[in-house]
Amino acid sequence: MTTGTGPGTDAATAGYLLRLGDDALIAGHRMAEVVTRAPQLEEDVALANIALDLLGQARPLLTRAGELEGEGRDEDTLAYLRDEPEFRNCLLVELPNTDFAHTIARHLLFSCYARELYAALAASTDDVLAGVAGKAVKELDYHRDHAAQWTVRLGDGTEESAARMAAALDAAWPHVDEMFTADPVISAAAASGAGVDPAGLRPAWDSAVDAVLAEAGLHRPDLPPQAGPGGRGGRHGLHTQSFGFLLAEMQHVHRSHPGAAW
């Protein structure tokens, strides 16, 4: 194993992987909620595919986080038996599917970030993370392309679709900065070479998103980042109101049968 040199490094990498794993898990869960409700059958297939990719990224990340943490928690323990304050995903990925435009806006902004992130993480000193990243970057290329195409169709489509797409971008935009903000865990992982400093991904994200918005005839929302209590947000375990409902639904069967195997 090429990771780190001591327990402190492993703990930071575990925390970092938990952030990445939670982002993918919750983004995938939200995407899967739309399956059977998409505007057309092709989108049921596409959104299910995206949900599967994200879940496929989340599982090895959470498994690896549990290994490095060393407390015997596997992917299911981490997904199903943590309470809301223990989830470390950014707030953007948990935003609800208010309409199709919200689903697309959320995933455009997230996939443009995650694509750059995993491209950089392919060189992670953690072998498992580097492997996941190498695969994820190809998947996220497709996700970004899918979201970009729909953003353009909706922005350039009808008056209604343009208005809905603009409203969806407004709803997601205040959560963009959080993706690019390092906390002490992320900084430690970046310093060890297991992770990357997300601030460095911002220029590539800006140009990718700006290009899509320009083609769609949409404007970059002029909205400040959402202020969290004491500057805290998802990375600190402080989530949006709908997140508790997401967890209640996701976890209830698993929690109703303590210790059962599935």
Place this chain on the structure above:
Amino acid sequence: MTLTGTAPAGPRQRFDAMISGEERIEPRDWMPDDYRATLIRQIAQHAHSEIIGMQPEGNWITRAPSLKRKAVLIAKVQDEAGHGLYLYSAAETLGVDRAELLDLLHEGRQRYSSIFNYPTPTWADVGAIGWLVDGAAITNQVPLCRCSYGPYARAMVRICKEESFHQRQGFEILHVLARGTPRQRAMAQDAVDRWYWPSLMMFGPPDSESAHSGKSMAWRIKRYSNDDLRQRFVDIIAEQVRALGLTLPDPDLAWNAERGHYDFGAVDWAEFTAVLKGDGPCNRQRIEHRRAAHADGAWVREAARAHAAKQADRAAAREAAR
């Protein structure tokens, strides 16, 4: 039997000869009007069943009890959407389009398999649907891989491969539950108890009362009778249920050495008729879910059309300016 149609003797004779020679009829071949109508009805019903069938299991995606199960279930529901796509495409080769067929589904003028009007109250239902419902579907559909209409037969080859994978997954879900905690085991048995009889109804009414069977057999769309297929299915699940360590809720189920088949109890055809007529537990809910998804997506489809038209106009303008 006499086939009705208005074509000159030549094409009709060629059609009849192709059917009896076990050749495939392709979209450009002449075919009798009621052969076409029968296929449209059957393929559309089959396509509708795939997309309505996404719902009973789809509502467990967000609650699946492990991440592995969640991934497998998303993939399965995705497969069903894909089957819907192949089948609507197969129907389109007969001169109808998907939008038209979806309207007929939403208006209640075309049917889907009645089995999907039953509810899925527990996680074990996902297993029981895979084992029994997909199992019955495969028994029905494997012979369709040799159906006389080429596009349908080819779609069925791919669908059957995926369905048999689903069936094994369903069996495995139940297998794990049956060896789990007492509550998990009870959940598995309860689901099997609820899905057994409806799965036998999936083969359709008894041969003596099957409205469409005779013609479909003559045209080699259908190869085996409803009762034959039902028997084949019972023979399979009566053995498999023992491997699960569960039971089927049929006191009359017993091996009959003389017939070389399992005997089984009488299906409640009154229930079948009631569900078929729209009075099952979830008929209204399933159609309402479909209608709502379609209506909620109308502005999206309209936007995609408007964008495509604008793109075409812009391309034409660029061309004109050259």
